[in-house]
Amino acid sequence: MISTRVSELFGLEYPILQGGMAWVADAQLASAVSMAGGLGIISAMNLDAEYLRGQIRQYRETTDKIFGVNIMLMSPHAEACSQVVAEEKVPVVTTGAGLPGRFIPMWLEAGVKVVPVVPSVAIARRVAREGACAVIAEGCEAGGHIGDLTTLTLVPQIVDAVDIPVIAAGGIADGRGVASVLMLGAEGVQCGTRFIAAQECSVPPAFKEKIVSARDIDTMVTGRRLGHPVRALKNSYMLEFAKRERDSSISNEELEKFGTGALYRAAREGDMETGCIMVGQSAAMVKETLPARDIIVGMFDQAEQLLRKTGRWVS
Numbered sequence: 001m002i003s004t005r006v007s008e009l010f011g012l013e014y015p016i017l018q019g020g021m022a023w024v025a026d027a028q029l030a031s032a033v034s035m036a037g038g039l040g041i042i043s044a045m046n047l048d049a050e051y052l053r054g055q056i057r058q059y060r061e062t063t064d065k066i067f068g069v070n071i072m073l074m075s076p077h078a079e080a081c082s083q084v085v086a087e088e089k090v091p092v093v094t095t096g097a098g099l100p101g102r103f104i105p106m107w108l109e110a111g112v113k114v115v116p117v118v119p120s121v122a123i124a125r126r127v128a129r130e131g132a133c134a135v136i137a138e139g140c141e142a143g144g145h146i147g148d149l150t151t152l153t154l155v156p157q158i159v160d161a162v163d164i165p166v167i168a169a170g171g172i173a174d175g176r177g178v179a180s181v182l183m184l185g186a187e188g189v190q191c192g193t194r195f196i197a198a199q200e201c202s203v204p205p206a207f208k209e210k211i212v213s214a215r216d217i218d219t220m221v222t223g224r225r226l227g228h229p230v231r232a233l234k235n236s237y238m239l240e241f242a243k244r245e246r247d248s249s250i251s252n253e254e255l256e257k258f259g260t261g262a263l264y265r266a267a268r269e270g271d272m273e274t275g276c277i278m279v280g281q282s283a284a285m286v287k288e289t290l291p292a293r294d295i296i297v298g299m300f301d302q303a304e305q306l307l308r309k310t311g312r313w314v315s
Helices: 005-010 027-035 049-062 078-087 104-109 121-130 151-161 175-183 205-212 236-246 252-259 262-267 281-285 292-308
Strands: 016-018 040-043 067-072 092-096 113-118 135-138 166-169 188-191 219-222 230-233
Touching: 016 027, 016 040, 016 292, 027 040, 027 049, 027 067, 027 292, 040 049, 049 067, 049 078, 067 078, 078 104, 104 113, 113 121, 121 135, 121 151, 135 151, 151 166, 151 175, 175 188, 175 292, 219 236, 236 252
Parallel strands: 016 188, 040 067, 067 092, 092 113, 113 135, 135 166, 166 188
Antiparallel strands: 219 230
16 A cells, blocks of 8 residues: 555545546546545636535535645636635645635635645745645646646656655556656656546546547647647647647737637537647556546556565666
Protein backbone atom coordinates (compact mmCIF):
# COMPACT_ATOMS: atom_id res chain seq x y z
CA MET A 1 0.00 0.00 0.00
CA ILE A 2 1.32 3.45 -0.95
CA SER A 3 0.72 5.97 1.82
CA THR A 4 1.90 9.58 1.79
CA ARG A 5 1.20 12.92 3.46
CA VAL A 6 -1.54 13.42 0.87
CA SER A 7 -3.26 10.20 1.98
CA GLU A 8 -3.05 11.34 5.60
CA LEU A 9 -4.09 14.94 4.90
CA PHE A 10 -7.36 13.93 3.30
CA GLY A 11 -7.89 10.52 4.88
CA LEU A 12 -7.67 8.70 1.54
CA GLU A 13 -7.11 5.06 0.76
CA TYR A 14 -5.06 6.14 -2.27
CA PRO A 15 -3.29 9.52 -2.77
CA ILE A 16 -5.13 10.40 -5.97
CA LEU A 17 -7.37 13.34 -6.89
CA GLN A 18 -9.76 13.52 -9.81
CA GLY A 19 -9.31 16.64 -11.90
CA GLY A 20 -11.89 19.43 -11.76
CA MET A 21 -12.88 19.29 -15.42
CA ALA A 22 -15.62 21.65 -16.62
CA TRP A 23 -18.78 19.89 -17.88
CA VAL A 24 -17.21 16.58 -16.80
CA ALA A 25 -16.45 16.70 -13.06
CA ASP A 26 -19.95 16.55 -11.64
CA ALA A 27 -21.36 15.04 -8.45
CA GLN A 28 -21.79 11.66 -10.14
CA LEU A 29 -18.13 11.28 -11.12
CA ALA A 30 -16.83 12.85 -7.90
CA SER A 31 -18.81 10.46 -5.70
CA ALA A 32 -17.61 7.47 -7.73
CA VAL A 33 -13.96 8.49 -7.30
CA SER A 34 -14.32 9.23 -3.59
CA MET A 35 -16.10 5.95 -2.93
CA ALA A 36 -13.30 4.22 -4.85
CA GLY A 37 -10.71 5.51 -2.38
CA GLY A 38 -9.57 8.76 -4.02
CA LEU A 39 -10.66 12.38 -3.75
CA GLY A 40 -13.51 13.27 -6.09
CA ILE A 41 -13.80 16.87 -7.26
CA ILE A 42 -16.88 18.80 -8.43
CA SER A 43 -16.19 21.54 -10.97
CA ALA A 44 -17.84 24.93 -10.44
CA MET A 45 -16.70 25.88 -13.96
CA ASN A 46 -18.45 28.99 -15.40
CA LEU A 47 -21.85 28.30 -13.87
CA ASP A 48 -23.45 30.17 -11.01
CA ALA A 49 -23.35 29.53 -7.28
CA GLU A 50 -26.71 27.80 -7.10
CA TYR A 51 -25.62 25.19 -9.64
CA LEU A 52 -22.61 24.47 -7.44
CA ARG A 53 -24.70 24.32 -4.28
CA GLY A 54 -27.01 21.82 -5.97
CA GLN A 55 -24.08 19.64 -7.02
CA ILE A 56 -22.63 19.67 -3.50
CA ARG A 57 -25.95 18.59 -2.01
CA GLN A 58 -26.42 15.93 -4.67
CA TYR A 59 -23.00 14.56 -3.79
CA ARG A 60 -23.85 14.45 -0.09
CA GLU A 61 -27.00 12.49 -0.82
CA THR A 62 -24.80 9.80 -2.39
CA THR A 63 -21.93 9.41 0.09
CA ASP A 64 -20.34 10.92 3.17
CA LYS A 65 -16.82 10.44 1.79
CA ILE A 66 -14.50 13.43 1.58
CA PHE A 67 -14.70 15.47 -1.63
CA GLY A 68 -13.62 18.75 -3.08
CA VAL A 69 -14.77 21.58 -5.35
CA ASN A 70 -12.71 23.17 -8.11
CA ILE A 71 -13.06 26.94 -8.54
CA MET A 72 -11.98 28.35 -11.90
CA LEU A 73 -10.87 31.79 -10.80
CA MET A 74 -11.38 33.44 -14.20
CA SER A 75 -15.11 32.61 -14.00
CA PRO A 76 -17.45 35.58 -13.52
CA HIS A 77 -19.04 33.58 -10.71
CA ALA A 78 -15.79 32.79 -8.89
CA GLU A 79 -16.55 35.01 -5.90
CA ALA A 80 -20.07 33.68 -5.37
CA CYS A 81 -18.95 30.07 -5.81
CA SER A 82 -16.10 30.63 -3.37
CA GLN A 83 -18.64 31.84 -0.83
CA VAL A 84 -20.72 28.68 -1.37
CA VAL A 85 -17.63 26.55 -0.68
CA ALA A 86 -17.28 28.29 2.69
CA GLU A 87 -21.01 28.23 3.51
CA GLU A 88 -21.34 24.54 2.68
CA LYS A 89 -18.07 23.77 4.50
CA VAL A 90 -16.74 21.79 1.59
CA PRO A 91 -13.78 19.75 2.90
CA VAL A 92 -11.34 20.65 0.09
CA VAL A 93 -11.14 23.31 -2.61
CA THR A 94 -8.82 23.21 -5.60
CA THR A 95 -8.30 26.28 -7.77
CA GLY A 96 -7.11 27.04 -11.26
CA ALA A 97 -6.88 29.82 -13.87
CA GLY A 98 -5.81 32.52 -11.44
CA LEU A 99 -4.53 33.31 -7.96
CA PRO A 100 -6.78 32.34 -5.02
CA GLY A 101 -5.23 34.57 -2.36
CA ARG A 102 -8.27 36.81 -1.82
CA PHE A 103 -10.43 33.80 -0.96
CA ILE A 104 -8.00 31.75 1.14
CA PRO A 105 -8.68 33.49 4.51
CA MET A 106 -12.45 32.89 4.13
CA TRP A 107 -11.90 29.23 3.25
CA LEU A 108 -9.46 28.61 6.09
CA GLU A 109 -11.84 30.21 8.56
CA ALA A 110 -14.55 27.79 7.36
CA GLY A 111 -12.22 24.81 7.81
CA VAL A 112 -11.71 24.23 4.09
CA LYS A 113 -8.39 22.73 2.95
CA VAL A 114 -6.99 24.79 0.06
CA VAL A 115 -5.08 23.07 -2.76
CA PRO A 116 -4.28 25.36 -5.72
CA VAL A 117 -3.14 24.15 -9.13
CA VAL A 118 0.20 25.85 -9.82
CA PRO A 119 2.19 26.17 -13.06
CA SER A 120 5.40 27.59 -11.58
CA VAL A 121 7.67 27.68 -8.53
CA ALA A 122 6.86 31.33 -7.79
CA ILE A 123 3.13 30.71 -7.59
CA ALA A 124 3.65 27.57 -5.49
CA ARG A 125 5.68 29.56 -2.97
CA ARG A 126 3.09 32.32 -2.89
CA VAL A 127 0.07 30.08 -2.20
CA ALA A 128 2.04 28.11 0.39
CA ARG A 129 2.70 31.38 2.27
CA GLU A 130 -0.98 32.26 2.01
CA GLY A 131 -2.10 29.05 3.69
CA ALA A 132 -2.45 26.30 1.07
CA CYS A 133 -2.09 22.84 2.63
CA ALA A 134 -0.81 21.27 -0.62
CA VAL A 135 -0.30 22.25 -4.25
CA ILE A 136 -1.03 20.53 -7.55
CA ALA A 137 1.95 20.91 -9.89
CA GLU A 138 0.39 20.53 -13.33
CA GLY A 139 2.57 20.09 -16.40
CA CYS A 140 1.68 21.10 -19.94
CA GLU A 141 0.90 17.48 -20.87
CA ALA A 142 -2.46 17.97 -19.17
CA GLY A 143 -5.73 18.63 -20.95
CA GLY A 144 -7.58 21.94 -20.82
CA HIS A 145 -5.83 25.11 -19.64
CA ILE A 146 -2.08 24.54 -19.35
CA GLY A 147 1.18 26.25 -18.43
CA ASP A 148 4.57 26.02 -20.14
CA LEU A 149 6.58 23.51 -18.09
CA THR A 150 6.42 19.74 -18.33
CA THR A 151 5.46 17.58 -15.37
CA LEU A 152 8.96 16.06 -15.35
CA THR A 153 10.63 19.45 -14.83
CA LEU A 154 7.94 21.23 -12.82
CA VAL A 155 7.34 18.69 -10.05
CA PRO A 156 10.89 18.38 -8.63
CA GLN A 157 11.40 22.14 -8.68
CA ILE A 158 8.21 22.75 -6.71
CA VAL A 159 9.06 19.90 -4.33
CA ASP A 160 12.34 21.68 -3.59
CA ALA A 161 10.63 25.05 -3.17
CA VAL A 162 7.83 24.31 -0.67
CA ASP A 163 7.41 22.26 2.50
CA ILE A 164 3.78 21.29 1.89
CA PRO A 165 2.86 18.15 -0.10
CA VAL A 166 3.05 18.34 -3.88
CA ILE A 167 0.50 16.53 -6.04
CA ALA A 168 1.61 15.88 -9.63
CA ALA A 169 -0.69 16.29 -12.62
CA GLY A 170 -0.31 16.13 -16.38
CA GLY A 171 0.40 13.01 -18.41
CA ILE A 172 -0.43 10.48 -15.67
CA ALA A 173 -2.75 7.63 -16.66
CA ASP A 174 -1.25 4.47 -15.19
CA GLY A 175 0.98 3.13 -12.43
CA ARG A 176 4.15 4.03 -14.31
CA GLY A 177 3.16 7.69 -14.13
CA VAL A 178 2.34 7.39 -10.43
CA ALA A 179 5.67 5.71 -9.66
CA SER A 180 7.65 8.24 -11.69
CA VAL A 181 6.24 11.33 -9.97
CA LEU A 182 6.64 9.75 -6.53
CA MET A 183 10.33 9.32 -7.40
CA LEU A 184 10.38 13.03 -8.31
CA GLY A 185 9.19 13.87 -4.81
CA ALA A 186 5.43 14.22 -5.35
CA GLU A 187 3.18 12.66 -2.71
CA GLY A 188 0.08 12.18 -4.80
CA VAL A 189 -1.35 12.51 -8.30
CA GLN A 190 -4.26 14.24 -9.96
CA CYS A 191 -5.76 12.60 -13.05
CA GLY A 192 -8.31 14.07 -15.41
CA THR A 193 -8.25 12.33 -18.77
CA ARG A 194 -8.15 8.85 -17.25
CA PHE A 195 -11.31 9.51 -15.27
CA ILE A 196 -13.20 10.82 -18.30
CA ALA A 197 -13.02 7.22 -19.47
CA ALA A 198 -14.44 5.94 -16.18
CA GLN A 199 -17.73 4.09 -16.55
CA GLU A 200 -19.32 6.45 -14.03
CA CYS A 201 -18.39 9.56 -16.00
CA SER A 202 -21.47 11.15 -17.59
CA VAL A 203 -19.90 12.42 -20.84
CA PRO A 204 -21.38 10.96 -24.04
CA PRO A 205 -19.98 7.59 -25.21
CA ALA A 206 -18.46 9.27 -28.28
CA PHE A 207 -16.21 11.37 -26.01
CA LYS A 208 -14.89 8.28 -24.25
CA GLU A 209 -14.41 6.50 -27.58
CA LYS A 210 -12.25 9.39 -28.79
CA ILE A 211 -9.98 8.95 -25.77
CA VAL A 212 -9.71 5.17 -26.11
CA SER A 213 -8.86 5.45 -29.82
CA ALA A 214 -6.44 8.40 -29.48
CA ARG A 215 -2.88 8.18 -30.77
CA ASP A 216 0.20 9.76 -29.21
CA ILE A 217 0.16 12.73 -31.63
CA ASP A 218 -3.57 13.42 -31.50
CA THR A 219 -3.65 16.43 -29.14
CA MET A 220 -2.77 20.02 -29.95
CA VAL A 221 -2.66 23.38 -28.16
CA THR A 222 -4.50 26.54 -29.17
CA GLY A 223 -5.22 29.83 -27.42
CA ARG A 224 -1.68 31.03 -26.78
CA ARG A 225 -2.51 34.31 -28.50
CA LEU A 226 -5.29 34.86 -25.96
CA GLY A 227 -3.01 34.17 -23.00
CA HIS A 228 -4.73 30.97 -21.91
CA PRO A 229 -3.55 28.01 -24.00
CA VAL A 230 -5.74 24.91 -24.08
CA ARG A 231 -4.86 21.32 -24.98
CA ALA A 232 -7.49 19.19 -26.71
CA LEU A 233 -7.83 16.45 -29.32
CA LYS A 234 -7.34 17.48 -32.93
CA ASN A 235 -10.63 17.81 -34.80
CA SER A 236 -12.35 20.24 -37.17
CA TYR A 237 -12.94 22.75 -34.37
CA MET A 238 -9.34 22.80 -33.09
CA LEU A 239 -7.87 23.03 -36.59
CA GLU A 240 -10.19 25.92 -37.44
CA PHE A 241 -9.33 27.66 -34.15
CA ALA A 242 -5.62 27.34 -34.94
CA LYS A 243 -6.21 28.76 -38.43
CA ARG A 244 -8.12 31.75 -37.05
CA GLU A 245 -5.50 32.28 -34.34
CA ARG A 246 -2.85 32.74 -37.04
CA ASP A 247 -5.02 35.23 -38.93
CA SER A 248 -4.14 38.75 -37.74
CA SER A 249 -7.32 40.16 -39.29
CA ILE A 250 -9.38 38.25 -36.71
CA SER A 251 -9.58 40.07 -33.36
CA ASN A 252 -9.09 38.43 -29.99
CA GLU A 253 -12.73 39.15 -29.21
CA GLU A 254 -13.82 37.26 -32.33
CA LEU A 255 -11.50 34.40 -31.42
CA GLU A 256 -12.94 34.23 -27.90
CA LYS A 257 -16.45 34.18 -29.32
CA PHE A 258 -15.54 31.31 -31.62
CA GLY A 259 -14.44 29.32 -28.57
CA THR A 260 -17.58 29.97 -26.53
CA GLY A 261 -19.59 26.82 -25.90
CA ALA A 262 -17.14 24.48 -27.64
CA LEU A 263 -16.40 22.34 -24.57
CA TYR A 264 -20.11 22.05 -23.78
CA ARG A 265 -20.80 20.79 -27.30
CA ALA A 266 -18.26 18.01 -26.86
CA ALA A 267 -18.77 17.03 -23.20
CA ARG A 268 -22.56 17.33 -23.00
CA GLU A 269 -23.89 17.11 -26.57
CA GLY A 270 -21.40 14.59 -27.96
CA ASP A 271 -20.36 16.79 -30.89
CA MET A 272 -16.92 15.46 -31.76
CA GLU A 273 -16.36 17.75 -34.75
CA THR A 274 -17.35 21.27 -33.70
CA GLY A 275 -16.81 20.65 -29.98
CA CYS A 276 -13.57 21.06 -28.02
CA ILE A 277 -12.51 17.63 -26.70
CA MET A 278 -10.29 18.75 -23.81
CA VAL A 279 -7.99 15.86 -22.91
CA GLY A 280 -4.30 15.50 -22.12
CA GLN A 281 -1.47 13.72 -23.90
CA SER A 282 -2.13 10.68 -21.72
CA ALA A 283 -5.28 9.96 -23.77
CA ALA A 284 -3.25 7.64 -25.97
CA MET A 285 -2.40 5.53 -22.90
CA VAL A 286 -6.07 4.88 -22.08
CA LYS A 287 -7.17 1.68 -23.78
CA GLU A 288 -10.53 0.94 -22.16
CA THR A 289 -13.29 2.32 -19.99
CA LEU A 290 -13.37 0.90 -16.47
CA PRO A 291 -15.12 1.56 -13.15
CA ALA A 292 -13.36 4.26 -11.12
CA ARG A 293 -12.36 1.72 -8.48
CA ASP A 294 -10.64 -0.50 -11.05
CA ILE A 295 -8.79 2.49 -12.50
CA ILE A 296 -7.44 3.55 -9.11
CA VAL A 297 -6.57 0.09 -7.80
CA GLY A 298 -4.90 -0.84 -11.08
CA MET A 299 -2.77 2.29 -11.11
CA PHE A 300 -1.54 1.91 -7.55
CA ASP A 301 -0.98 -1.84 -7.75
CA GLN A 302 1.22 -1.27 -10.79
CA ALA A 303 3.03 1.64 -9.13
CA GLU A 304 3.73 -0.41 -6.01
CA GLN A 305 5.11 -3.29 -8.05
CA LEU A 306 7.42 -0.95 -9.95
CA LEU A 307 8.66 0.83 -6.84
CA ARG A 308 9.48 -2.49 -5.18
CA LYS A 309 11.79 -3.27 -8.11
CA THR A 310 13.79 -0.04 -8.04
CA GLY A 311 16.56 -1.65 -5.99
CA ARG A 312 17.60 -3.80 -8.93
CA TRP A 313 19.47 -0.84 -10.47
CA VAL A 314 21.56 -0.19 -7.37
CA SER A 315 24.55 -2.41 -6.56
